[in-house]
Amino acid sequence: MSAALLIDIILWGTVIAVGFVVWRRGPKLMTASFREGTMSFISVVPRIALGVLGSGYVAAVIPQEIITGWLGPDSGWLGVLTAVIAGAATPGGPVIGFSIGAVALKAGGGAPQVMAYVVAWALFAFQRLLLWEIPFMPARFVWFRAAVSMPFPFLAAAIAMAIGKP
Amino acid sequence: MSDQPPKEPAAPADEAAEGEASPRRARKPIGWSLIAIVVLVVVSATLVWRRDGIDGVLDILFHDLKLFGGILPRVFAGCLLGAFVAEILPHDKVSRALGPNSGLKGLLIGAAFGAILPGGPFTAYPVASALLTVGADFGATIAMVVSWTLVGYGRAIAWELPIMGTEFTLWRLVISLPLPLIAGILGRLVYVRMYTARDADE
Numbered sequence: 001m002s003a004a005l006l007i008d009i010i011l012w013g014t015v016i017a018v019g020f021v022v023w024r025r026g027p028k029l030m031t032a033s034f035r036e037g038t039m040s041f042i043s044v045v046p047r048i049a050l051g052v053l054g055s056g057y058v059a060a061v062i063p064q065e066i067i068t069g070w071l072g073p074d075s076g077w078l079g080v081l082t083a084v085i086a087g088a089a090t091p092g093g094p095v096i097g098f099s100i101g102a103v104a105l106k107a108g109g110g111a112p113q114v115m116a117y118v119v120a121w122a123l124f125a126f127q128r129l130l131l132w133e134i135p136f137m138p139a140r141f142v143w144f145r146a147a148v149s150m151p152f153p154f155l156a157a158a159i160a161m162a163i164g165k166p
Numbered sequence: 167m168s169d170q171p172p173k174e175p176a177a178p179a180d181e182a183a184e185g186e187a188s189p190r191r192a193r194k195p196i197g198w199s200l201i202a203i204v205v206l207v208v209v210s211a212t213l214v215w216r217r218d219g220i221d222g223v224l225d226i227l228f229h230d231l232k233l234f235g236g237i238l239p240r241v242f243a244g245c246l247l248g249a250f251v252a253e254i255l256p257h258d259k260v261s262r263a264l265g266p267n268s269g270l271k272g273l274l275i276g277a278a279f280g281a282i283l284p285g286g287p288f289t290a291y292p293v294a295s296a297l298l299t300v301g302a303d304f305g306a307t308i309a310m311v312v313s314w315t316l317v318g319y320g321r322a323i324a325w326e327l328p329i330m331g332t333e334f335t336l337w338r339l340v341i342s343l344p345l346p347l348i349a350g351i352l353g354r355l356v357y358v359r360m361y362t363a364r365d366a367d368e
Binding site for chain 1: 233
């Protein structure tokens with residue numbers, strides 16, 4: 001069984017289980033919240049379309065070599081800083097983010113720099129913020145969360161330097 | 167984190183959609199973010215066209231259309247889940263467990279919840295939004311979102327482990343473990359300074 005299928009099963013299983021709880025509270029409640037979920041789906045679809053169809057082009061024009069070139073082991077804190085910026089600027093899903101990280105490691109990138117890159121990418125890749133987080137969350141929350149997360153890639157790099165791992 | 171079940175491997179296609187994909191909600195009809203994205207996409211598509219010709223443009227389009235079709239059902243599931251969760255979570259209990267006065271325990275609950283949440287961004291964000299609606303504060307919600315993105319088992323198992331290797335992934339996870347809590351604490355501190363202080367002035 002493929003992992004994708006497994007995910008779908010877990011996801012829809014959760015939806016059905018939670019939906020069942022709602023239904024137990026009253027079929028009317030179920031109808032109302034089903035309609036609400038459907039409405040938010042409909043309103044979100046055009047934006048997803050733009051994001052999905054558009055981000056392929058954005059990813060295609062950002063040369064990955066430029067990103068990996070910045071992350072050398074002797075780059076120190078400047079390297080960490082560029083890694084954070086690169087992480088935030090990396091478009092695309094986890095395949096792209098982790099692949100760039102892996103290439104950087106293989107190409108001789110420093111572990112703390114790559115750590116900072118991966119953590120920054122996970123926390124505030126601009127594309128995920130704009131295209132996934134802002135549509136679903138209040139914008140004020142998103143910017144607040146991103147601002148609060150700002151120190152963490154540096155912290156992660158500092159810990160990696162201190163313990164000498166990975 | 168003890169209740170984090172690594173038994174379910176996770177998230178490929180859903181996560182693949184994450185960055186290569188994207189939504190926006192009609193709550194704010196057309197904002198600057200949307201305009202910026204449209205401009206970015208048009209410029210990028212033009213660059214691809216000049217570099218690779220019309221074939222390059224179409225290649226990417228078809229690939230992304232397939233991706234789009236694949237993630238739509240998942241987005242629908244995420245939207246339903248968000249609506250259901252908002253419906254069944256008892257407001258008073260959520261604000262006690264995850265509200266501004268929930269203390270470290272609230273942040274821990276938020277972080278644990280984020281770590282075990284199934285699915286990709288299409289579930290994490292609707293559910294986080296639902297939590298905010300029913301009384302969780304910024305701190306606990308930040309802990310949840312940061313935990314989902316940094317500690318969540320889905321991405322780590324499906325993507326990071328095979329691509330980055332075991333050693334890097336494990337160390338990355340270990341180093342990341344305290345971050346959701348710190349983010350929640352920081353979020354709460356800053357939020358209180360920023361907003362309640364201002365309210366008191368008024």
